[in-house]
Structures are given as structure tokens and as C-alpha cells.
Amino acid sequence: MRTALTAIAAIALLAACGTTEAPVTEQAPAPAGATSAAAAPITVTDARGKQVTLDRPATRVVSLEWGETEILAGLGVMPVGAADVKGYGTWVTAAKLDASVKDVGTRQEPSVDSISALEPDLVVMESDDEELAAQLEKFVPVLVAKGSDASDNLKRMRDDVNMIATATGRTDAAAKLLSDFDAALADGKARLAAAGAAGKPFIMADGWKQGSTISIRLFGKGALVSEVAGQLGLTNAWTGKVDGEWGLGTTDVEGLSGLKDPDIRFFYNASDGEDVFADGLADNAIWKSLPFVKKQQVTKLPDGIWTFGGPLSCQQYADTLVKAFTA
Incomplete structure (x- = not known):
């Protein structure tokens, strides 16, 4: 890595x-x-x-x-x-x-x-x-x-x-x-289905700021946490280009403007305390216009969920998704 x-x-x-x-x-x-x-x-x-x-x-x-x-x-x-x-x-x-x-x-x-x-x-x-x-x-x-x-x-x-x-x-x-990991995924999938959330769209990202420029890294097809979400029965709304090893792609806030589905929930990681989504984009007009932002369907992962981890980190991630979609 x-x-x-x-x-x-x-x-x-x-x-993640x-x-x-x-x-x-x-x-x-x-x-x-x-x-x-x-x-x-x-x-x-x-x-x-x-x-x-x-x-x-x-x-x-x-x-x-x-x-x-x-x-x-x-x-x-x-x-x-x-x-x-x-x-x-x-x-x-x-x-x-x-x-x-x-x-x-x-x-x-x-x-x-x-x-x-x-x-x-x-x-x-x-x-x-x-x-x-x-x-x-x-x-x-x-x-x-x-x-x-x-x-x-x-x-x-x-x-x-x-x-x-x-x-x-x-x-x-x-x-x-x-x-235990398999059992947790099966239980989470059942809970999402019972809540009518099967197939619902999600996005997972992290980001950084350099000067006045904010870059966003998307977890797309093949990313570990994307596969975890897929096992839960969720659908990755980000279908952009990703690399073949990590399943990661990058964009800027304008690149999110095509994500119009009102059911999308946006998840992100900022465990180091630098929250470019809550802070750096707070006054950005494009960010504020996105449906998942307007509907307050943005979730910061609890600190310390490693999106490139093993079964225990993946289970923490699955739990966060299930909680958000069944709240």
C-alpha cells in the first residue's frame, strides 16, 4: 500500500x-x-x-x-x-x-x-x-x-x-x-432489507485541501469498502474511473454535480481531524446544492475506521452504513 x-x-x-x-x-x-x-x-x-x-x-x-x-x-x-x-x-x-x-x-x-x-x-x-x-x-x-x-x-x-x-x-x-465477519454482513443485509434500504445508493470518499483547492477521493468499483457495501446489498453511486489495484478515483466538487439521485447517502472519512467536507466546503455553492447535502444525508465515519483494513475494520464500516440507512 x-x-x-x-x-x-x-x-x-x-x-477505510x-x-x-x-x-x-x-x-x-x-x-x-x-x-x-x-x-x-x-x-x-x-x-x-x-x-x-x-x-x-x-x-x-x-x-x-x-x-x-x-x-x-x-x-x-x-x-x-x-x-x-x-x-x-x-x-x-x-x-x-x-x-x-x-x-x-x-x-x-x-x-x-x-x-x-x-x-x-x-x-x-x-x-x-x-x-x-x-x-x-x-x-x-x-x-x-x-x-x-x-x-x-x-x-x-x-x-x-x-x-x-x-x-x-x-x-x-x-x-x-x-x-464472525460473514455473520455480521448477513445480519446487516437482512436489517437493511427489512428497512426497505436494499439497493439504496451510497458514496464513500475522503478528501484533502491544498491551498484553496479541495480534491475528493472516491471509493469506486473494487475498493474494499465498496465491496463490503455491496455485500450488504447497497449500490455504489460512483461509477467513475478508478485504478485497478485500490478501486480509487479522484475528482473535485464539480465532479459530484451529476449525482442527482435523492436517495444517495454520502459517507466520508476524516480521522485525522482535517474535515474538508464539513469545513472546507461549508460555503461552497456546488456542494450545498447537491441533493445528499440538502437532505442532510452526509455521514462522517466514526474516527478510526480504516478503509483499507481487515475484517474488524470492515465490520465497523458495515455497522456505520447499516445505522445510517436504518435510522
Whole structure:
């Protein structure tokens, strides 16, 4: 995710049972004997197609992306180190980190020395930095996750969860995590249908301001949270051009003017406190003329729902959609 979001961040100063509400989990490291695999060699094929062999399930793991950090914590494997721990605390609340987790630098430029000092038995990262992976593999096995795939992002997320779970001996925990997620989606879909909201249109966005210019990033076809909403039975009203990896597209406020359906609900993320929609567009005539603005059908996500996260963040997102459409 570093390549995709670094470019955006340079412009944007930014980098998404029986109920859809995902509880915030505070997982401690798995105790001895709690893994679902014996302490025997494990071979996992990662997103590079590379076979990664471990002498035993990894317990001292360093994670270099927030999505994988959330997955580890959600599986009950507290990483010994993670990239941008402070930022994770701002943008990701679905699986909190212990105070013991060491910061190993930014997601864009993690410190190899800081990682090495923790003596990890596994580093988990995403697939956009071959040079970094090669540096790390001189002293530790590296497991590369896909991070995003707009051709089928929910399957990709499941694959990442199962891959990381296999490497850490937490396959039973992964099965429960994904089962709970599926149950929450099914429950949310049923609640929306009962409320007459099946098929209703939504938009998901975030945004940033540079000088007097406000840019808007839309989560279109193939974005992870778009697929979550689709599983709930909702319809993405944004059909503009998106990239093939993340399912993201950009526009300005004028680009939203064609969205005339009065049923559209507009959702956005501004966990860092910079709310360009409530503040930067407050006096913008085009923004104020949009049907979903005039009808007060604009919802800011609760702070800390990571739109590029794992099952727990996705469940938080689903819960927010269901609440808005059934209120």
C-alpha cells in the first residue's frame, strides 16, 4: 500500500454476530500452546508467489502496514514492532495495540535497524517495495501480503488473513474472525432489507485541501469498502474511473454535480481531524446544492475506521452504513 498511498499522501496529507457492530478488540499475544498449529516447520506462499519457510509458527512479528497490523492483532498475535504506531492509533481502532509494540519508522520508510534490533522471526509487509524486502531477508523471513486487489478485494483480504494466520499458527482464530465477519454482513443485509434500504445508493470518499483547492477521493468499483457495501446489498453511486489495484478515483466538487439521485447517502472519512467536507466546503455553492447535502444525508465515519483494513475494520464500516440507512 506504500506506493499507492505515498503518492496520494504527498498531495493529500493522508495516506477505510447477530449484529453488524464490530467490537473494538484488545488482543494480547497468544499464550504458549494457544496456536492452532504445532511448533513445526511451516511453508507459506506469499503474494509474490514465493515460498516462505519458518522453523515454527512466528511469534515475534513486525508489521509494516496498518492493514496487516490489524489482522495480526485481530488474530491474537500482538506484533513486537509496527510501522507508524501513532498513526495506527489515529486511523485504526478495530484492534488496539499494546503499549509494548515498538515503532519501527514510517510505513513509507521503515527503519531496517529498528526492525533488526527487535530480533523478529517474521516481518509482514505489502508488495510494493522489493528492495526493502531484499534488505530484510538478509536476517529475517519476510511474508508479503497483497494489500489490495480491485478485481476481488474481499477474497484478497480473506487470503491475506489466512496466509498470516498460517504463518503464525492461528488458523482457528482466522476461521472465527472470518466467520464472525460473514455473520455480521448477513445480519446487516437482512436489517437493511427489512428497512426497505436494499439497493439504496451510497458514496464513500475522503478528501484533502491544498491551498484553496479541495480534491475528493472516491471509493469506486473494487475498493474494499465498496465491496463490503455491496455485500450488504447497497449500490455504489460512483461509477467513475478508478485504478485497478485500490478501486480509487479522484475528482473535485464539480465532479459530484451529476449525482442527482435523492436517495444517495454520502459517507466520508476524516480521522485525522482535517474535515474538508464539513469545513472546507461549508460555503461552497456546488456542494450545498447537491441533493445528499440538502437532505442532510452526509455521514462522517466514526474516527478510526480504516478503509483499507481487515475484517474488524470492515465490520465497523458495515455497522456505520447499516445505522445510517436504518435510522
